[in-house]
Amino acid sequence: MVTAAAPMHLVMFGRPGSGKSSLAEHLGAEFGYQLIRTGEMLREAVRRGDFLGARVENHLARGDLVPDELIFELLEINLKSPQKARLLFDGFPRTLGQVELLDRFEKKLGFAIDCFVDVVVTREDSVARMTGRRVCPTCGATYHLLAKPPRLPETCDIDGSHLEKRKDDTMEVVSFRQKIYEEQTQPVINHYLAVSPEICRSVDGGQSVDAVYAETCRVLGVRR
Numbered sequence: 001m002v003t004a005a006a007p008m009h010l011v012m013f014g015r016p017g018s019g020k021s022s023l024a025e026h027l028g029a030e031f032g033y034q035l036i037r038t039g040e041m042l043r044e045a046v047r048r049g050d051f052l053g054a055r056v057e058n059h060l061a062r063g064d065l066v067p068d069e070l071i072f073e074l075l076e077i078n079l080k081s082p083q084k085a086r087l088l089f090d091g092f093p094r095t096l097g098q099v100e101l102l103d104r105f106e107k108k109l110g111f112a113i114d115c116f117v118d119v120v121v122t123r124e125d126s127v128a129r130m131t132g133r134r135v136c137p138t139c140g141a142t143y144h145l146l147a148k149p150p151r152l153p154e155t156c157d158i159d160g161s162h163l164e165k166r167k168d169d170t171m172e173v174v175s176f177r178q179k180i181y182e183e184q185t186q187p188v189i190n191h192y193l194a195v196s197p198e199i200c201r202s203v204d205g206g207q208s209v210d211a212v213y214a215e216t217c218r219v220l221g222v223r224r
């Protein structure tokens, strides 16, 4: 059940490997959030091999951010009637330029973000987690070999696909993505803390999966 105070339009931040995508999936399933996951949309475009996929493939492989103009194109296609749905943005906005994009979408499409959640983990923890991460190539569900293992080894609980390690979860790319996060995404959080502190929340992502989820529900004001 969702209380009256539950946010309609939510943004989740966190280092790569903070566990925010698993949290987003869990919240989506339990409270009916539609997930807007730019990383998953981009990987899907690469899998389809379409025009957008061809332009973003190298950025994803390097662990670099995709240019803001392409993120704009992606959201123009995928963000339909956001004012009607309970939305959760996972992985957007990631740069100060994308903060402006989000402002523009909010005005144009008539919705407003009412909560920003930062899932805080140390760089060391997040690197350790990324190396154990596995994803489903079919539905995008994420697992972790130790923290959130699938029921059957290397097999997606949802659709039975064989799980894969992401190409950008190699040690070299993982370190680079941490640097990009600190340089380009951390300023986004600082921006919202400065302009909208009343809707910013933070969660200690260093706890067990269940404890992080419980704390997230508490800061969102949702009852389970």
Ligand code: AMP
Binding pocket: 016, 038, 039, 040, 042, 059, 060, 063, 064, 065, 066, 067, 071, 090, 091, 092, 093, 094, 098, 168, 177
């Ligand atoms: P994620 O699945 O959120 O960890 O994203 C995987 C990769 O997709 C990132 O390393 C970037 O290359 C790209 N990406 C995802 N979201 C964005 C975004 N909002 N802006 C730029 N690049 C993004």
